[in-house]
Amino acid sequence: MIDVIKVAKQLKSAVLADPERFYTKETGAWVEGMPTPQEIQVRTGREPYWINLGYWRDVERVNENNVERVGELFKAAQTQMAHLLAKTARLGPEDTVLDCGNGYADQDLLWAEEYRPTRITGVNITPNQVRIGRERVRLTGLDGVIRLLEGSATALPFGANEFSVVFALESAMHFRTRSDFLREAFRVLRPGGRLVMADMCQKTDREAGVGLRRRLHYRYWRGLIAFPEANVWSTQRYLSELTGAGFKNARLDSIASDVYPGVNTAIVALRGMAAISRRLGNVTVEKVRENVLKARQIPEDQLQWTDLFNCDEYAVVYAEKP
Template structure:
């Protein structure tokens, strides 16, 4: 008898990426030009190097009429997501903050400058991100308040009860595992400390009853993008895991409608501009506009986070350590 689960597990093991290797070799900054990790250069420290899907409420959305401005629009939405996490946490000047999975440190620059946090510590498993992030903090004069370290969010090299806020901005989905991260976050938070995350999951169980082809496809892509199978949670599972660890006052707020539809066209524009000739000629811009127009017509079922990863929900998660 053909064992679907056995084949799927073998496939997952064959393609499963370590998060450190994935971010060092595969992932890039979602900004104009889409630079790969090896192409990222620090000039002033303020060049945008964001990598998140963005929060597009009250941000002009990318379409065929403005696609040449995608860098500025996408950057505004990405910064807005960092602001949303900060306001959800009620960030103050006296807070000691831990940022788990800081990528190139864009959100840490924003939190330090806009909210004046007393101290920010960042943890990243990718040496390249740590090096670039540290260079940016030094150039901006923030290295006295922002300390970026190489380390795992599931085995934090940090003392118990050391932080007022723990952030995970679109990173917990990659942690091996998210459950281990929640336990560690609970440990390093002081009583009354806040956990705030932007994260992807499922509105309901979307795994049960899938055919072989779709199950293998989802496991392949999740493995390719360093998304452990143990992190495939529903919203209700997420809530119960927070309670089980010991968190209270858990709130899981869906912002999927202000994330997924808009970022689809933004990514299409970024990819089109990268492929276009430079300087951008009218004919090349017409091709980018056509790609953006096609992306706008796509139904949600066709978007990559659902077809590849079987995730249809985007949450802002907050909880309190009693």
């Protein structure tokens, strides 16, 4: 039977595209098989809780032969995404970092320990995540370096020229709006500072000429992941928004082929393995293998990110404040 309340809530979320819905009491895990906020129990502070699709270039992809190791492989790819951004930013000991939309602070712990910037400030809109992130920072003894604030990337509580690097790791598409964030990032960066993001967009404008039915379909799915319509940009639009905000040397490097196919099979395996461990239905490892094999056969341009969100691009975005 249809759960009317659940459907009504989903419709409301889809229409409002509310970022705070992520990981609050109403929602579960962002991918089935990952813990819900209620399930997260911080023990050492080092248990990973990444919320990104992962950068799979040098990570073993999940296939029908390794589904049991999906958790470990997924986390490895998510860690690589954080390394990729740090390297793009040339992150080092001189840097004062602002990390916008930092989830449970996984990347902040990693950057603090491996790249040793002077200071990292995280700003995140989801109270649950900030609370858990703070607990992790305290337990890992990094509270002298990392501070985490609740707030929006579109109204940053800082003066001008305070940071040398601003990051947004797979979060800017959720900001209402991304344009407002670019203006804020520009303001708080000092001259010579770098803006580095991992973000979803379109290789070329895919919205023009789309019929009403299809438009509603995209709007619904984007709404469910809190992706406001105002943030649906082509690469070209992205570059002109960066330039319009005052940035120079702006570029978008496509990593779509190292993100979408990898996460596609990982999600299928994760869901299946979670169903087995939670004893939901009659799922067997054989069934999970079969589903992963099927998922591998979906052409790249028909994967869910293109089909549901109309975003066939995933890029590392780089720009400098003159």
